[in-house]
Amino acid sequence: MMELSGLPAISAPLPWHASVWSRFNRQLQDATLPHALMLAGPSHCGKARLALALSRLLLCKAPSGGLNCGECHACELSASGSHGDWRWLQPEEKSRNIKIDQVRDAVGFATRTSSFGARKVMVLAPADAMNANAANALLKSLEEPSPGTFLLLVCDQLHSVPATIRSRCQIVRLPGPELAVSLEWLDKATGDREESARLLELAEGMPLLAEAMCGRSDAEQLIALRVACRGLVAGKLDVFEASGMLADAPAAEVLDQIAAAVRAVLRGASRAMLTSARGQALFGLLDAVTDVQRALRGGANPNRQLMTEVLLEKLHSILGDEGAGVSIESGSGR
Structure with missing residues (x-):
């Protein structure tokens, strides 16, 4: 979750978002920045940080060098997380879902006159954490935007956001560095x-x-979780060993690691493999993991051990005893 208090005076985009950031600045200067942007890209590529930097730039009274100035009253308020024209929607504590009441409150905010300047900014991060009712409640703000109101939607999985929402946003696809x-x-x-x-x-x-x-103090545990799924994919671990390494991990983390492993195989696969029965089975498994993730965000409480074993068995059965037969490299930047 994004911590919105105690921010630095200036929020800058990450280096690998420089070209997108330049485009945003040009659109601001030309008054052509869309009122609704969907920042889509892989997990951990910095989408929320980009939304943060853009939010503060939009609210700043005297931008400097393409960034918020860090000195005006608006920047002081946004740094403390108390700017009255800024709303950041994210799952509440102990929840993985953006609830309809949060969205309804934000829609009311979007229809009100700004308190401090000409612009208001509303961020949903992640937008794919909304359920259907929350997404429907958001449509009014997308269909009838108030003057000077900007909506920034951060999204890992575009297909998890209703088409009615996607079609009303300009989608900005952010590659990995x-x-x-x-x-x-x-x-x-x-x-x-x-x-x-x-x-x-x-x-x-x-x-x-x-x-x-x-x-993080639990960095070694995080590394072990990633090693488990990568080891299974590479044929270096069997299902029993991988499942054991994931035994103490939360269900959400298990799902994230299995999804990451499947995506890594798909990224390294040949065109022939992607269109083969194995490739289609991998896409199907990824869809199944996504469905479980969505259910988990909606409040489901699956048997973590059984869920882990079933998904790992499925992955193993698709790849076979030799593993994927592809190298999972970090240098692709995807």
Whole structure:
């Protein structure tokens, strides 16, 4: 979850979003920035940080160098998380779902006159955490936007957001960062290129995830979870071993790791493999994992051990005893 109090004076985009950021600045200068943007991309690519930087730029009274100035009263308020023209919707504590009451309150906010300036900003992160009722409640703000109101929707999985929402937003697809850029950025956190490379490889090229591993006391447990699924995919672990390594992990983390492993196989697969029965089975498994993730966000409480064993068995049966037969590299930046 994004922490919105105690922010630095200036919120800048991550280095790998420089081209997108330049486009946003041009659109702002030309008054052509769409009122609804959907920032879509892989997990841990920094979509929420981009939304944060854009929110504060939109609210700033005197932007400087393409960023919020960090000095005006609006920047002081947004840094403390108390700006009256800014709403950030995310799942509440102990929930994985953005609830309809949160959206209804935000819709009311969107229809009111701004308190401090000409613009208001509403962020939903992640937008794919809305259930159908919450998404329907949001439609009014998308269909009848108030002047000067901007909606920023952060999304991992586009197909999990209703088409009625997607069609009313300009979708901005954010790729993962390139390896060289990731390493240079991560070096600032680790202070060691070898450690940066190790963490980045385990994080499948996602430097924000690698940074989280570096800064957490349970980093070794996080690494073990990723190693379990990667080991199964590579044919180095069997289902029993992988399941044992995931035994103490929360259901949400298990699902994230299995989904990441399947996506890694698909990224490294040939065109022939993608169109084969095996490839189609992998896509089907990914859909099944997504369905369980959606149910979990909706409040479902599956048997974690049984869920883990069933999904790992399915993955193993698709790949066979030899594993995927593909190398899962971090350097792709995807």
